[in-house]
Amino acid sequence: MAQPIISIRNLTTAFKLRSGWFPAVRDVSLDVERNETLCLVGESGCGKSITAMSAMGLMRTVKGCRVTGEVWFEDLDLTKLDEHAMRTIRGNRLAMIFQEPMTSLNPVLPIGQQVGEPLMFHRGMTRHEADEEAVRLLELVKIPDARRRLNQYPHQFSGGMRQRVMIAMALACGPDVLFADEPTTALDVTIQSQVLALLDEIREEHAFALVLITHDMGVVATIADRVAVMYGGEIVELAKTSVLFKSPRHPYTEALLKAIPRSDQDTKDLCAIEGQVPPIYDMPPACRFAPRCELREEICVEEHPDLRTRRGGKTHLTRCHVRNRVSRRSAA
Ligand SMILES: Nc1ncnc2c1ncn2[C@@H]1O[C@H](COP(=O)(O)OP(=O)(O)O)[C@@H](O)[C@H]1O
């Protein structure tokens, strides 16, 4: 792998609940290369958003939350920066798009001002310069009639157009890494794929790293270069997209793939996996997935499995006692 643009090392984010501290994200290590799309997948509650928000330095100021580990960006460990220094990087070199555009856009400010704001803050542009750049950005995300729409308010935009505005804002300063947290979930299916295709196209053209959080394996198949599957706050499988879809190794990944909604079914949610993601205060101590797993053996409820490569390979990692053992035997 080439030099990663961002390197997350042993990231653990815990919350203080009444009965103690509980990790929502546990020991996550992830390298993301410039110019790749990495998808973080898993059911709701698996720790995807907290991973991204922790990497962006958004969790450390949250009361009752403790972040440990390292987040390397170029030669800086972001976890060691103070909030002032972090603000010069966030929204600038690292950007994030959230799930619901209406909660991230200010309803009483014209769109142009909101897109231009990071340019004035990070690039010292004047209002006029920022407006001109905002027009260019709105055109980049294919909002028709951009100059006229600069003075309009969020409620005058459709859901899909608002999400494009969010993308324009995130791209304003030409970030090196963009975290997009389920950026299209609130949109209807055809608009979703248009927005994601656009995001992927812009990423390729502008050569930044995209970390896309989604629970939609169909989306993953079309735009991800690599996939990290999360369960119970941990990465349980990491592989190139083609490899993951062709030969998934973790039983949870297999279950996710089986749960891809078919186009003739009107459902957004994964519903084919029995049981539920455990809450952070009630995590199975060994394999997090064991209670729901068809391959469960004694060791799975006794020992916590490591995230490991199979013999001979370097890029396909799996956290499963059974599968890792079978592959070692068959390789021997
Ligand atoms: N502020 C919080 N306090 C306590 N637990 C939290 C908090 N935020 C998130 N969690 C828990 O952390 C886990 C991971 O959450 P999250 O990263 O939002 O999941 P995902 O994005 O994969 O749906 C969930 O069990 C969630 O309930």
Ligand SMILES: [Mg+2]
């Ligand atoms: Mg989330």
